[in-house]
Amino acid sequence: MALRPTKPRRRILSRRQFTRLMLVGAIGGSVAVAEIVSRPLGIIKWIGLNFRRIGKGFGVKSQVAIVNASYDGDILSPLRTAWDAVDSPSVVGKRVVLKPNIIYNLPGSAINTHPAVIEAAVRLFREKGAKEVIVAEGSAYQRDITDLLYQSGIKQVLTTLNVPFVDLNHDDLVKVATKGGFNGLEFMWFPKTIAEADLLVSMPKMKTHHWASVTLSMKNLYGIVPGIKYGWPKNTLHVTGIEQSITELYETMPPQAAIVDGIVAMEDDGPLFGKPRAAQVLVVGRDLVAVDATCARIMGFEPSKDTAKHIWYAEWLGQGNAAKERIEQKALPLESVKQDFVPAPKPEDVARY
Amino acid sequence: MNSYAIGNYDDNIRLALDYLVKTQNEDGGWGYKVGGQSFTEATAMALLALFHPIGGGKSNPAPVYAESIQKGLLRLRSDNHSDGGWGIFKDDSFSSWHGFLATWVFNILLKVPELVTLYSRPEDPDIRNRARGWIIGKGREPRVNDKDAIIVKKLFSIDAKIVGFKWGPNPEEAGFVIPTAMAIIALTVEDRLVVADTDVVRESKAYLRNRACPVGGWNIGNPFAYDKQLPPTPDGTSYGLLAFAISLSSSDFGQTTEVLQAVSTLADFVENSNSDQTVALGTLALRFFPDVGNNTQDKLNAFYNKLRSGRATKDDKPKTIGQEKSGGWANSPFATALAVLALSDNLYFFDPK
Secondary structure (H helix, E strand, O other), X not given: OOOOOOOOOOOOOOHHHHHHHHHHHHHHHHHHHHHHHOOOOOHHHHHHHHHHHHHHHHOOOEEEEEEEOOOOOOOHHHHHHHHHHOOOOOOOOOEEEEEEOOOOXXXXXXXXXXXXXXXXXXXXXXXXXXXXXXXXXXXXXXXXXXXXXXXOOHHHHHHHHOOOEEEHHHOOEEEEEOOOOOOOOOEEEEEHHHHOOOEEEEEXXXXXXXXXXXXXXXXXXXXXXXXXXXXOOOOHHHHOOHHHHHHHHHHHOOOEEEEEEEEEEEEOOOOOOOXXXXXXXXXXXXOHHHHHHHHHHHHOOOOOOOOOHHHHHHHHOOOOOOOHHHEEEEEOOHHHHOOOOOOOOOOOXXXXX | OOOOXXXXXXXXXXXXXXXXXXXXXXXXXXXXXXXXXXXXXXXXXXXXXXXXXXOOOOOOOOHHHHHHHXXXXXXXXXXXXXXXXXXXXXXXXXXOOHHHHHHHHHHHHOOOHHHHHHXXXXXXXXXXXXXXXXXXXXXXXXXXXXXXXXXXXXXXXXXXXXXOEOOOOOOOOOOOHHHHHHHHHHHHOOOHHHHOOOHHHHHHHXXXXXXXXXXXXXOOOOOEEOOEXXXXXXXXXXXXXXXXXXXXXXXXXXXXXXXXXXXXXXXXXXXXXXXXXHHHHHHHHHOOOOXXXXXXXXXXXXXXXXXXXXXXXXXXXXXXXXXXXXXXXXXXXXXXXXXXXXXXXXXXXXXXX
């Protein structure tokens, strides 16, 4: 019986084609896995951010002005000098919202932005032609902020200058899609006053902070988050990550600038129980990363993965410049005002509390 | 239920109820400020005020009150989520602490015969039951593990093993004083004598005792920040006392030290407050603690005068504005509703018969 010759089986894929397919599949699978495990940022966004950061390195330097000031003297003049020294945005015909740091009534402590600095800022922006200047805050520790405004001396300034104040914790809300996707939230609810501002000026008190190392113009943005939605003291944002939340707020909110009250700052056990520290400076700029990096250096801290991580992270995300060589210092040189703040004790982090 | 007998403030209440009718939004709800977005909390408080016998809470009420209540209840019914809870307003799809206030409203609605007859619908008991289920099942913070409890004890000197209620929908959030107090009220008002001794309410009261500030009263829920005492605030103290006023039972063995201290703390706050809302909320809470601490009848009468007219309790103490010609307080339907409850000699909103 003759053996019937078997027909050679026709391959669907050649060995080479198969190898290529496996290679493409492995790369695609790896990207997909990397995308999932690296959420909320995601590998695709990560690649995009790297390009943004690298691009930032070739761009113009950020300008930050440091001026000396005292609560007993004229604050408007040095503030004007600082504002004019940097590439500050025009405010003509615009609605400017000033966001100071008004947090608690602890007599004798340098805890809140000083009313004299708020007064100078209101006068400056009116002088520069702003259509409207509003002072707004969403205090982290109290629902009714009225008494805190009186106790801090800020109410008296608002009354004298006839400036409207908006309690951001109870303002009307607007749904805003997050631009960064850093904190894993697709959208957040923001106060209408903030969402509709042409310019948001963060006006923090220069302070040490037990978890964030320093609390400055970016961390101060926590105060724009409405308490009625996110609770007091806005701990939902701690749960989603301090650095991620701070950078998301900075990424998503309207054009911003910063005026940091470092005239009498806070060192040691900040942001509530630290000691007053006379640094005698106002720090001004429109790149909040650069402003905060400059302030941190004035305080004696170098932003890094371990210290003031949110500043380091914001730079890593390409939100601004933190490196010394990428910041053009205006008015006073940094070295002339540099201090050596006692850092806040760094406890173990149990974010939800 | 203990309470000071108070004067006849019917004229003030009538004016205030008319103000609430006038400031109701087209969508049936009320805002924190006149013309502002409707929020569940503000709507619930306005409804509790309009349930007053001078308003819609009697047989044959004036049509304006009845219509206003119907519209408000329709708003709440429409905004009730399928999980039983409420968001902070109609567009908020996540149930959170505002549902405690809405539950309070439905409990009163289903308890006062006149309200049942005039305004309740067949679906209301189901709404209330599902709301109660949401509060107990999803409103509380998760239990912490032993390791975290030790860290929290070290950092904040609180017992994290005792569970309170959260502000938001995030399952990782911690409990805080105000939502815990509101949850106690919302649950207990259904049947004070029974619910006050349930496990949930007993644990919630233990939570409040544990979070009380050493000097008396409450803040948001952190009596200590590391080794430093964080002072009490008027709002935390008021809500904490209201929760104890409604839920003190034989298992509490009389009024506890925390309550005694808090009463004196709150009386000082009200006396020194510039805020109409704080005076309204504080007076509402203080009336339930006759002759406790420094809360004397004379002092409470002075607080009622301050609430109505804005007059300071003493020459060296701050004034407020008091009830405005419009009938409202602080240009706010929410503050006005609080004032109505404070001025009401009928305790239908707390101890419905």
